[in-house]
Amino acid sequence: MQLTRSSTIIAACEIARTVPVHAAVADLSRDLGKALTSDEEGAAVVLDEDLERSPKAYVIDVQADGVHIRAADELGFVYGLYAISRELLGIADLWFWMDQEIAARETLQIDPAFTLESRPSPIRLRGWFINDEVLFFGWAIDGDELGPWRMAFEALLRLGGNMVIPGTGQLDTSRYEEEADRRGLVVAQHHAEPLGAEMFSHAYPELRPSYDEHPDLFEKLWLEAIRARAGRRTMWSLGFRGQGDLPFWIDDPRYDTDEDRGALIGKILKLQYDLVQEHDPGAACAVNLYGETLELFRGGHLSLPDDVVKIWADNGYGRMVSRRQGSHNPRVPALPEGGERAGAHGIYYHASFYDLQAAYTLTMLPSPTEKVVSELESVIAHGMTDAWLINCSAVRPHTYTLDLIAALWREGAVDVAAHRGAFVRRHFGKDAAREVARLYGEYFATAVAYGAHWDEKAGEQLPNCVTRDLVTQFLREPEAPSSRVAWLMQHDSLAEQVRSFEEMCARAAADYATYRDAVDHVGAGLDTHPRRLLAQTLGLQSRILEHSYRGAAHAMRALAFAADGAHWDAFYEAGRARRAFLGGDTAMRGSEHGVWHGFYANDAQADLSHSAWLLESLMHTIRVVGDGPEYVDWQRVALYPPETRDIRLLMTVEKHLDNLALWEAMDAIQGE
Incomplete structure (x- = not known):
């Protein structure tokens, strides 16, 4: 028996003719066309109903008339179809996101046995939160703006997921x-957007977002959201926060005690729960114990409805403790203990x-x-198995971590x-597996530690965001330290903050340069496809980090020189910082190819090009202070030979150079 690209997929029962199953059937048909070349008649894939199967379970076997998938529900068939793609055709779950090069053959012979x-999965509901998804905006797959979302949902289902916050x-x-x-996924909701309702300030921008002042309007928005999704696969998120990812009392400061804050949130949770059960009876509801909500719950100030899934969150860096808010970092444990273990529990990770x-x-x-x-295995040991929501943002930079977490669920x-060995063999090939696996391990060992805990490791936002904080502080109030970086370092002056951060970033830039060289060295010995994939995964991420930390180090040197009145040196270092940040942006855009053209165009969060813009602004300020008001001295030094630069029969014989042209002239005479 053999499969060919002409093999048909037969829905032999009603449940196999639904929209979610049909979508997975289309995906397997596409995969047959990618993996097989023969147009001969092939064995059929037959979808049979088997009501004795557990929900979402399947059995695949070979019978006289074809390959049969037996399942009792939609997702059972969906998972079975993707299992054929993975186990028989060799198409990886993350094939799209990891640029799998599919080696086609004529036919696939199927062992009759x-x-x-x-x-069964130990986790009941498991899925992704496609959050901070700015890289999806402006990027389309073959002109289809929904394409990135379709491929994300497909990858999630292939990995065994069944829930998403889209x-x-x-x-x-x-x-x-x-x-x-359409894909059969349960839809959940952002912890900052209860019930998926429109934000109050979006609906009523002229009104203060206070529940005490406008309870009817809040409740109207909640009820509209419930009615819009009632009867569809939903895990309703109950909650009450501010107009964004922040506590509600930021908008309504009258609530200034934990008792009052917890009492109001508890009252609203009960109201929301009752509304859901009235309009969508039996629907699952969840409460996110995130940030301030966890602190209120742990402090005994917040009561929850009995029949809800309590969603506990990590701190954003993989540790099950409360997240840092500004400089407030109590690290409240986020694992249920003792009597808290009663009821249903899940995580937002x-x-x-x-x-x-x-x-x-x-x-x-x-x-x-x-x-x-270890942390996630502890989560399972604590009984937090009713729902896992994993923040995946734009998927591609996080494929390794997402694959790892899916293995756990x-x-x-x-x-x-x-x-790790299986991951790199699957995507880079067995010949490269040992060296690439070593590089993945070294990536995490190279990460910058900004604190004493194992989870206090930094990504690319540290060199970009802290640099912007300190440069802005210098331009606004250079005599005072920046309060915005108090979470990172405690110093009494901006000069000390600048010095400390420069030392951190210089070490990090050197470490990432060494790591990048190691990646490039391994890549040079690989075949074309794995070499390009390595360059666009570990190679690109090491360059983003190296350029960002190098830019941050140069920026701090610019601030130090400027504070000392060495404006020429400050201007030059600011230009070097700008060039470094732009180098990271160039690395991202240069990695785009094929369907990935435009993927990094909307880097709106770390935003390396914005860091470069800020350094260009700093260059302007430094030049005004150090070279004005004539703006010819630096230009003469940069352009004229030593024997003529001090002769001033004419003040200048050239138009004034703009900042970037002047910096290029400086770099020509003193660049590395």
Whole structure:
């Protein structure tokens, strides 16, 4: 028996004719066309109903008339179809996101004894939060703006997921929700957007967002959201926060005690729960114990409805403790203990994070993989198995971490070395596996530690965001330290902050340069496809980090020189910082090819090009102070030979150079 590209997929039962199954059928048909070249008649793939199967389970075996998938529900068939693609055709779950080069053959001979039975997952609901998804904006796949979302949903299903938060509701996510519904995924909601409702300030921009003042308007928005999704696959998020990812009392400061804050949130949670159960009876509801909500709950100030899934969150860096808010970092444990274990529990965990401090959306979760696995295994041991939501942002930079977490939600435990070896063999080939696996390990070892805890490791936002904080402080109030970086370092003056951060970034830039060289060395010995893939994964991420830290170090030197009145040197160092940040942006844009053209165009979070713009602004200020008002002295030094630069029969014989042209002239005479 053989499969060919002409093999048909037969839906032999009603449940196999639904929209979610049809979408997976289309994907397998596409995969048959990618992996096989023969147009001969091939064995059919037959979808049979088997009501004795558990939900979402499947069995695949070979019978006289073809390869049969037996399942009792939609996702059972969906997972079975993708299992054929993976196990028989060799198409990886992350094939799109990891640029798999699919080696086609004429036909696929099927062993008559082949059988494959799914195993139950230890996690009931498991999915991704496509959050901070700015790289999806402006990027289209073959002109299809929904294409990135379709490929993300497919990858999630291939990995065994069944739930998604399809985007951040500040923007209209309705069409992404519709696509998630079409794929059979449970739709959940952002912890900052209860019930998926429109934000109050968006609906009523002229009104103060106070529940005490406008309870009817808040409740109207909640009820509209519930009615819009009632009867569809949904895990409703209950909650009450501010107009963004912040506590509600930022907008309503009258609530100035934990008791009052907890009482109001608890009252609203009960109201929201009752509304959901009235309009969508029996629907799952969840409460996110995130940030301030966790502190109120742990402090005994917040009561929850009995029948909800309590979603506990990591701190954004892989540790199950409360997240840092500004400089407030109590690290409240986020694992249920004792009597808290009653009821249903889940997690919101970050494979990508954005906090304008030290986080990572362009690069991988920097915390040690072994610690991440240990933390998630502890989550399972604490009974937090009802729902896992993983923040994945734009997927591609985080494929390794997402694959690792999916292995955990499928198996309940993972051997890090074995998983890493399998991951690199699958995507880079067996010949490259040993060296590439070593590089993945070294990536996490190279991460910058900004604190004493294992989870206090930094991504690309540290060199970009802290640099922007300190440069802005210098331009606004150079005599005072920046309060915005107090979470990172405690110093009494801006000069001390600048000195400390420069030392940190200079070491990091050197470490990442060494690591980048190691990646390039391994890549040079690989075949074309794995070499390009290595360059666009570890190679690109090391360059983003190296350029960012190098830019930060030069920026700090510019501030130090400027504070000392050495304006020429300050201007030059600011230009070097600008060039370094632009180098990171150039590396991202240069990595784009094929379907990835435009992927990094909307780097709106770390935004390396914005860091470069700020350094260009600093250059302007330094030049005004150090070279004005004539603006000819630096130009003469940069352009004229020593024997003529002090002769001033004419003040100048050239038009004034702009800042960038002047910097280029400086670099020509003193660049490295």
